[in-house]
Amino acid sequence: MTGLDYMNTVIDFLHAGRQLETGEISSRELVERCLERIADPAGEGARTFMQCHAGAARRAADETDRLRQAGRTLPLFAGIPFSVKDLFDEAGSVTQAGSTVLADAPAARSDAPAILRLKQSGMISIGRTTMTEFAFSGVGINPHFDTPANPWQRERRHVPGGSSSGAAISVSDGMACIGIGSDTGGSCRIPAALTGMVGYKPTARRIPTTHIIPLSTTLDSIGSIAGSVAGCWAADRVMAGHDISMSQLPDGRQDRQLTLGIMQEEYVMRGADSTVISIWEKTLRRLGKAGVQLVDCFFPDLDRLPGINAKGGFPAPESLAWHQHLIAAKKEQYDLFVLRRILRGLEQSAVDYIELIQQRQQMIDRADVMLNEYDAIILPTVPIVAPRMDDLDDDDVYANTNLLLLRNATIVNFLDRCAISLPCHDEGEAPVGLMIVGKRMHDDALFQIAAQIEGLLRAGQNGAAA
Numbered sequence: 001m002t003g004l005d006y007m008n009t010v011i012d013f014l015h016a017g018r019q020l021e022t023g024e025i026s027s028r029e030l031v032e033r034c035l036e037r038i039a040d041p042a043g044e045g046a047r048t049f050m051q052c053h054a055g056a057a058r059r060a061a062d063e064t065d066r067l068r069q070a071g072r073t074l075p076l077f078a079g080i081p082f083s084v085k086d087l088f089d090e091a092g093s094v095t096q097a098g099s100t101v102l103a104d105a106p107a108a109r110s111d112a113p114a115i116l117r118l119k120q121s122g123m124i125s126i127g128r129t130t131m132t133e134f135a136f137s138g139v140g141i142n143p144h145f146d147t148p149a150n151p152w153q154r155e156r157r158h159v160p161g162g163s164s165s166g167a168a169i170s171v172s173d174g175m176a177c178i179g180i181g182s183d184t185g186g187s188c189r190i191p192a193a194l195t196g197m198v199g200y201k202p203t204a205r206r207i208p209t210t211h212i213i214p215l216s217t218t219l220d221s222i223g224s225i226a227g228s229v230a231g232c233w234a235a236d237r238v239m240a241g242h243d244i245s246m247s248q249l250p251d252g253r254q255d256r257q258l259t260l261g262i263m264q265e266e267y268v269m270r271g272a273d274s275t276v277i278s279i280w281e282k283t284l285r286r287l288g289k290a291g292v293q294l295v296d297c298f299f300p301d302l303d304r305l306p307g308i309n310a311k312g313g314f315p316a317p318e319s320l321a322w323h324q325h326l327i328a329a330k331k332e333q334y335d336l337f338v339l340r341r342i343l344r345g346l347e348q349s350a351v352d353y354i355e356l357i358q359q360r361q362q363m364i365d366r367a368d369v370m371l372n373e374y375d376a377i378i379l380p381t382v383p384i385v386a387p388r389m390d391d392l393d394d395d396d397v398y399a400n401t402n403l404l405l406l407r408n409a410t411i412v413n414f415l416d417r418c419a420i421s422l423p424c425h426d427e428g429e430a431p432v433g434l435m436i437v438g439k440r441m442h443d444d445a446l447f448q449i450a451a452q453i454e455g456l457l458r459a460g461q462n463g464a465a466a
Contacts (some may be wrong), residue, residue, distance in 0.1 A: 009037065009174035010197075013231035014249075016177055017077045023068070027079030027124070030177075034081045034126050037175045040377025044173055047148040048166045049095060050086045052127040057081065060124045076244050077234055078122025083176035085167050086128045087135055088112040089211040098131040098163075098212045099464035100144050101333045112211035114222050114239040115180065121238045126176050132334040135182055135215045136319065136342065138190045138405035139398065140165035141389060143335050150195055150386045152431050154447050158386040161191030161405065167225050168195045178235050179225040184215045184315060186409025188223035189421040193381035193433025198454075199225045199421040200232035201412060206240045214322055216315040218357075219413040229451045232420065236443065250451035255458055258449060260436075261297030261374035268302070268408050274385035279432040280380050280433075283424040286460035287453070297377065299370055302411060312344035318465050320345030325447050337398065345411070354427055360414060364440075367415045372439055376449050379408055381421040381433030408435065418443045420450045426461050 007190075011033070019025040038045035038052050045052075052244035064079040084090060087097050089108035096102045111119065119125060130145050135395055140162030141147045148169040150158035161171055164181030171179045171194040181188045192199025214220055224235040229250060237244045261286065269277070298381035320327075321341045331339065348356075371377055382405050391396045410421040417440055421433035436453060438446030 004379070006056055010172060010227040011174050011177045013077075013080070013177050013226055013228055014232065017080060020068075020077075020079045022261045027064040027068075028058065030079065031057050031061040031081050031124060031126065034175050034177075037173055037349045038127065038292060044148040044169050044203065045175060047146045048129055048169045048173070048175060049083070050098070050130050050145065050166070053125055054127075057124050057126050060141075064122060075121045076246065079124065080122075080177045081124045081126040082178040082235065083129045083167055083170040083180070083181055084115055084125050086166050087131060087182050087213050088115050088180065090125065090128065095213060096147065099140050099334070101330050104150070110209070110211065113208045114212075115243060118180070118235065118237050121244075122374045122399060123178075126170075129164070129170050129179060129181075129326045131165055131167075132163035132187075133164040133338045134213065134319070134323070134342075135184060135187055136315065136338045137162050137402055138186055138409070139392065139402050140191060143393070147389065149389075150431075152195065152386060157389045159194065159389055159392070161194035161382075161386065163187040164191050164223075164225065166193055168197055168199075171197055171225050171227060177226065178231050180235065180239075181223055181225060182209075182212065182215070183223040183409075184219045185413050185415070188225055189381050189409045189419060189433065189435060190405055191382050192225045193421045193423075193435075194386040194431055196327040196425070196431035197225050197227060198229055198232055198423070199223065199381075199433070199462060200236055201409075201419050202236055202443050203418045204416065205238075206415075206441070206443060214318065216313075216318045218314040218318060218360075220313075221413070226259050227424070229420070229447060232299065233447045233451075236447075240443075241451055243336070252446040252448075252451035252455035254291075254452055254455065257291060257293055258375050259293040259295060261371060261377045262294050263379035264296045264298055264376055265300065265302050267305075268379045268411075269383060271404055273385060275385050275430050276380055276383055276432050279425050279429060280434075283434055283457070287456060290456040290460065292453075292456070295374065297371065297374060300369060301366055304359075304363070305414065307410070308356065308363075311347040311352055312341070314356065316341065316343075317345035317348045337395075352414050353421065361413065364416050367417075368440070376446060377437040379435050379437070381435040382408060385430040385432065412437055416440055418446050420446060422450060422454055422457060425459055
């Protein structure tokens with residue numbers, strides 16, 4: 001597949017759910033469709049999945065179909081296949097976190113709560129997806145298990161983005177309806193933006209992070225990647241422990257005028273390439289013509305972030321605390337780029353760490369004062385389009401590219417907010433993401449706003465195509 005032809009393989013989440021309910025398609029048929037794409041030797045399945053749960057998925061699908069045929073009332077979207085980032089425990093599987101370091105670890109005895117809730121809702125785990133080793137990069141490259149290629153101009157081997165690289169490709173290539181991932185500094189939103197998908201990062205405390213290999217216990221959150229806002233909404237609701245119904249579905253109604261703050265700090269546009277700038281400006285024009293009130297907003301504190309995080313921020317010391325014994329025993333097995341980032345935790349003293357906590361809280365408080373007057377804040381998810389893997393062979397280029405990919409998305413984790421990335425490019429253009437940032441613990445409101453903007457963008461894209 002070349003160009004954006006891959007979009008034809010994305011499984012529409014709502015359409016699949018309705019087909020399951022009406023009997024137009026069985027869960028087994030849906031699962032087989034995903035398994036066929038995973039197994040396709042010409043596809044990206046081998047580079048996308050660390051493990052495929054083919055047998056278990058078929059058995060779960062057959063049981064779902066049996067219950068439906070028997071007239072049992074099942075949870076909404078029961079029978080929908082999802083993929084699991086190789087960071088989450090699943091009973092019977094070894095959680096390797098995209099690394100060879102944990103290859104000999106015992107299989108997990110139970111599912112992570114977030115994954116268990118999805119399975120209890122009737123959704124079906126199709127397999128475990130590859131990722132940046134230990135989730136410590138926004139580029140998505142994995143030197144141990146290979147890297148799935150971005151569906152945009154696939155033959156040119158653009159990076160998929162990370163760290164939830166396999167999660168994004170599992171969705172873009174129709175190998176799952178939803179990809180479950182973690183987001184510590186953009187790990188769901190970055191690959192979604194670079195591949196033309198929708199990526200969600202919740203307010204972190206809403207979903208338990210237990211039985212997940214941590215990167216930063218302060219910043220980690222559990223998100224999802226899907227082909228639509230609806231898919232991310234369903235996954236988020238279930239993982240947060242809530243029931244879902246069609247009456248709650250964010251419908252994108254345009255019966256209220258949105259007021260969006262356009263993040264105007266030079267910080268978020270520094271280093272942006274011409275493609276992102278052009279698509280970003282076109283997106284703003286479309287939203288304005290559609291009746292969205294766009295207001296310039298400023299948050300000068302962002303310029304302080306590089307200094308605050310100069311010694312590795314929260315991920316360095318918090319990951320080192322988890323990895324120190326593994327590094328002592330298996331240092332040579334680590335991806336050198338990841339190892340260097342973990343070992344930066346040695347740069348921080350206890351005083352540095354405590355000051356970091358205090359500075360973060362102060363910035364969160366100021367953001368609540370300065371940014372909460374808007375329905376949401378918008379900015380580009382990442383300032384560049386997906387680079388080619390071959391262009392990142394130089395260590396300095398790789399490191400600088402990683403920082404650029406992470407920069408905008410990381411703001412949200414630091415400010416303890418929720419955010420979603422929506423594709424805002426036209427067909428044939430390089431994928432570019434529009435990030436919509438909501439208020440803390442206002443995730444439901446953000447989904448409604450995102451659904452409304454999703455509808456406006458699609459209408460504008462269809463109009464451009466016409």
